[in-house]
Amino acid sequence: MKQEIQPAKGRLGILLVGLGGAVSSTAVVGTLAVRKGLAKPIGSITQLATIRLGKRNENRFPKIKDVVPLADLNDLVFGGWDIFEDDVYAAAQHAEVLVQKDLDGVKEELQAIKPMKAAFDQNWVKRLHGTHVKQAATRWEMAEQIRQDIRDFKAANNCDRVVVIWAASTEIYIPLCDEHQSLAAFEKAMKENNTEKIAPSMCYAYAAIAEGAPYIMGAPNLCVDMPAMWEFAAQKNVPICGKDFKTGQTMLKTVLAPMLKTRMLGLDGWFSTNILGNRDGEVLDDPDSFKTKEVSKLSVIDTILQPELYPELYGSIYHKVRINYYPPRKDNKEGWDNIDLVGWMGYPMQLKVDFLCRDSILAAPLVLDLVLFADLAQRANMSGIQSWLSFYFKSPMHDFDHIPEHDLFIQYTKLKNTLRKMIGEETIDYLD
Known part of the structure; x- marks a missing residue:
């Protein structure tokens, strides 16, 4: 209506x-x-x-x-x-x-x-x-x-x-x-x-x-x-x-994680790091502010992959997020991801993403x-x-x-x- x-x-x-x-x-x-x-x-x-x-x-x-x-x-x-x-x-x-x-x-x-x-x-x-x-x-x-x-x-x-x-x-x-x-x-x-x-x-x-x-x-x-x-x-x-x-690295996660799940590919680990030089990067250099951001960024994968439904694929993922303040980059953020995935019969593969974006x-x-x-x-x-x-x-x-x-x-x-x-x-x- x-x-x-x-x-x-x-x-x-x-x-x-x-x-x-x-x-x-x-x-x-x-x-x-x-x-x-x-x-x-x-x-x-x-x-x-x-x-x-x-x-x-x-x-x-x-x-x-x-x-x-x-x-x-x-x-x-x-x-x-x-x-x-x-x-x-x-x-x-x-x-x-x-x-x-x-x-x-x-x-x-x-x-x-x-x-x-x-x-x-x-x-x-x-x-x-x-x-x-x-x-x-x-x-x-x-x-x-x-x-x-x-x-x-x-x-x-x-x-x-x-x-x-x-x-x-x-x-x-x-x-x-x-x-x-x-x-x-x-x-x-x-x-x-x-x-x-x-x-x-x-x-x-x-x-x-x-x-x-x-x-x-x-x-x-x-x-x-x-x-x-x-x-x-x-x-x-x-x-x-x-x-x-949702702008850079996490936007990619909300695209790549559904890809893994729809193809029933497994995941062992996902390591994400960022370098950023603007005021946001400076603020997130403080551990207490970073904790707030970390909770937000970590919530994505578990919710999409539903490890409780697919324990053999996603039950023991190691997920790490890092943000590093690096003044020379200013607003030009670089987000780098290393993804360790698992395919047919348990054979390991890797996916690496380097997103040079402008925050x-x-x-x-x-x-x-x-x-x-x-x-x-x-x-x-x-x-x-x-x-x-x-x-x-x-x-x-x-x-x-x-x-x-x-x-x-x-x-x-x-x-x-x-x-x-x-x-x-x-x-x-x-x-x-």
Whole structure:
């Protein structure tokens, strides 16, 4: 059945946490350049992908953006928060992802985008030293300041709607605690200023949901992935999704692991290492922040291969992940994988992958797609965890009653089938 979707009228505010970071600045520059006709939105499903409608012989393959009521790029207004006060033009220069001519094509627009002071606690990101930060007596007050920022931004920029997306650094690892189990317990911890259990990212999530804005978690932080936030999102009828943008090495794992499983090939071990020189690499050089990322990256293979069902093939896999900070590479990440697989009669084979990618170039189109899809979900009255957006995340959010789907192609089918249902088309099972 076709869903009642409110039209995408008016301006849509995109508020990025970590506005001056490499991912955010690259996403903003690229989107502004695309809408001026200076660049192509390569990597963006919302802008380039087609969607099959009806039977195969009907030959209907329109672009998604032509049949799904997404916000127009010309209606987007960018803002956000950062721990440094540079405008987006200066921040993008510092990030050294894009060449000067690409920045200069939208220079005036970038210089006009200045970050609001960030909610920051160095205990949660030990390698960063913020200078453009909020002062708040409690986590509750911190969230209230963010709520005011959202209201002020909407008013100043005449926005009808807002989406908030975390594209900032990975916080230190924290397991699910009692304070995260219910909204009442969470709010109590905020008001009591329990800084060991309430992270700054959680203040952004709480503030966004409180203001009726969809919230997207692009890092592996616990943040919105907890019963308290699920309860709050349901109460406020707001979409949430996450976590941890799926870009390089893990994207390959969600392609290669299904290949092994569908062919019933065995696996002895999978060793993954990365070298990365941007701010993200520096943050992940801290063991506590790396632990958060490691949990996210390690979850993929077991979920796809289901060792409990195939113990003879996947019951004793040795899986190791490493991330090494290497400043000369800057944003140009290299992900290297050694995969020891097993074939017919137990004979060993190896697969080696060396992915020389550009971290923010891969992440930027994900940011654009996610904010447009989250806004769509809000207008379609789809609240809570948006599992149909799992395609974009290393560690897809799910409640305790569901198992996450990691297979990239199943995720993509689910995404497109959700869009088909939203516009009143039949879902596709590929039996025709």
